[in-house]
Amino acid sequence: MNSRTTWKAHSGHQLLQGQTHCFRGRTMREALKRAEAALGSELWVVGTSRSNSWSRFLNPDSSSQWYEVEVATPATETDTADALTHDNLKIVHRAVSHLEETGNDPLKLWDVPSSLNAPYQYLIRAGVDEAYAERIARHAAACHNPRDLVEDSSAWQAMIDAVADGVNVAHRAPFQEGEKxxxxxxxxxxxxxxxxxxxxxxxxxxxxxxxxxxxxxxxxxxxxxxxxxxxxxxxxxxxxxxxxxxxxxxxxxxxxxxxxxxxxxxxxxxxxxxxxxxxxxxxxxxxxxxxxxxxxxxxxxxxxxxxxxxxxxxxxxxxxxxxxxxxxxxxxxxxxxxxxxxxxxxxxxxxxxxxxxxxxxxxxxxxxxx
Ligand SMILES: Nc1nc2c(ncn2[C@@H]2O[C@H](COP(=O)(O)OP(=O)(O)OP(=O)(O)O)[C@@H](O)[C@H]2O)c(=O)[nH]1
Ligand SMILES: [Mg+2]
CATH class of the missing domain: 3.40.50.300 (P-loop containing nucleotide triphosphate hydrolases)
Known part of the structure; x- marks a missing residue:
């Protein structure tokens, strides 16, 4: 069973080589060391995950876990040229079309728990201006420990609460005897x-x-x-x-x-x-x-x-x-x-x-x- 807790250290503006590579280890340090040994020290960490070994299904008491790191190297000019001459161009084209269709940039919220992404997208589809939707998602993230937002249902509830927090309603003073x-x-x-x-x-x-x-x-x-x-x-x-x-x-x-x-x-x-x-x-x-x-x-x-x-x-x-x-x-x-x-x-x-x-x-x- 994968418990994927991805974070993206890559800024989204840096060109990467066409492919990413995965390295595993018993610890995250070990996985990173293997990545460095194979590709050098100038690496972008695109994602990390932790997975239980498949053997855990046979032996539930086993505590064996694997850490996986997904890395890419910054592109050189030749790499970029190569990448663009291959199928990657199609992938880039598809990604750009998707961003144009949805009208928003998923990398914008790279630093909030990924479970908030679906309710964030929903707010935009409901007509909330993208800048306001982003503020609401950040407010939801700031009000909770990321551990409490792992479940989708908690993330949605956190977003509903964050919307409610920002809704300002007018108050009416109690009526005083004799006033008009x-x-x-x-x-x-x-x-x-x-x-x-x-x-x-x-x-x-x-x-x-x-x-x-x-x-x-x-x-x-x-x-x-x-x-x-x-x-x-x-x-x-x-x-x-x-x-x-x-x-x-x-x-x-x-x-x-x-x-x-x-x-x-x-x-x-x-x-x-x-x-x-x-x-x-x-x-x-x-x-x-x-x-x-x-x-x-x-x-x-x-x-x-x-x-x-x-x-x-x-x-x-x-x-x-x-x-x-x-x-x-x-x-x-x-x-x-x-x-x-x-x-x-x-x-x-x-x-x-x-x-x-x-x-x-x-x-x-x-x-x-x-
Ligand atoms: N569907 C819908 N129609 C509404 C709502 N509120 C008002 N209307 C309708 O909108 C139309 C205009 O409503 P009015 O209350 O006359 O609007 P007004 O602002 O006083 O109009 P003027 O005095 O001409 O400027 C009427 O047909 C109302 O029934 C609403 O919440 N939903
Ligand atoms: Mg009127």
Whole structure:
């Protein structure tokens, strides 16, 4: 039975001769000595392994073990030329194609336990940016003794834990008697702001004693006011509509509610005029929470642009919507790392109020890791 504990001392940038050679010994020193005697002292150790002698199957008490070292010599110019004229070219070509297909370099993680490689690759396939996946794998390695990561199942669990460790969630201070808590949602067109606000209102109504009220300041579209008004009537909540910083502030003061949830119109992140109006509103209202709403599929350049533009309204948390529209949830990590905003809620469908969860690091990690 082989218990292979390979490590690669070879940097991956150094040219090697086409072939590697294996040498065995009763100890690792003996195996290395044999390699040196045969090939000289300038050797690259490509891998090492320890194996029990086959005779152990006949005599389980036997303690005989073999150490094996796999070495290669650095290439000379002639060697390289020779190697490239042979079948090795095909091998190199195949390896390069594989790296291009998977889009990542296995040698990058040569110094972490090899059992972390499969969950690392999985993270990349799930859409996690390669640089973030590498950081997660290194965090998993740093948190464990390599001996505890030999089993694949432990390595996967370590990776799930490492993902969860990096998931930052927003906290909500307990409600104080007599206060009026103002929550606002902002974000680009169609991101899921109104639906998320209605879901959040339902959750607050179900989980707290206080009264919840809704305000729409999307007066540009009659349908938008009606959309939120309909939710307010279904949930029996007070509702108001207003359109300027001052009229919204007046509506907040007048509405008979402890939690006041404010919906804002959707506009593209390049609409500076709209952002200026929102920014005035934020200055006057000074909301307790401002949730930026973005769909998971926006992760990447577009989300960074949106977050950058919406930063003038100072969002302090992120609602990620439309999680149900993709089977690659790695975008959650990219959003978190790129935008540096903690998650508040996750929206997983169109049903109000069901498809909506307070962000939880363990659940998010399990979602990403399948
Ligand atoms: N599949 C899916 N659809 C969602 C989710 N959240 C919202 N939607 C849908 O996305 C569409 C837009 O949702 P809205 O809540 O109206 O989005 P909005 O950001 O308020 O849109 P504007 O006010 O026009 O900017 C609706 O059809 C919603 O049902 C979600 O988590 N999953
Ligand atoms: Mg809306």
């Amino acid at each position: 808590r103002v929550i606002m949602v902002v974000g680009p067109t169609g991101a899921g702001k109104t639906t998320s606000l209605a879901k959040m209102a339902a959750h607050l109504q179900l989980t707290s004693e206080e009264r919840v009220g809704l305000i729409s300041c999307d007066m540009f579209r009659i349908a938008a006011v009606e959309q939120l008004d309909t939710y307010a009537r279904i949930m029996n909540m007070p509702f108001a509509a207003a359109d300027s910083a001052q009229t919204v502030a007046d509506a907040v003061a007048e509405i008979d509610a402890d939690w006041v949830l404010i919906d804002t119109p959707g506009r593209g992140p390049l609409d500076d005029n709209h952002l200026a109006i929102l920014s005035d509103m934020v200055d006057v209202l000074n909301p307790d929470e401002i949730h930026l709403v973005l769909p998971i599929e926006s992760a990447g350049r577009w989300a960074k642009l949106a977050a950058d533009k919406f930063s003038v309204v100072r969002p302090d948390r992120l609602i990620v919507t439309k999680i149900d529209e993709t089977d690659r949830h790695g975008g959650l990590i990219n959003l978190l790392a790129d935008l540096k905003l903690p998650f508040s809620y996750i929206s997983t469908g169109q049903n109000v109020p069901q498809d909506f969860y307070m962000a939880n690091p363990d659940q998010i990690a399990s979602m990403i890791m399948g």
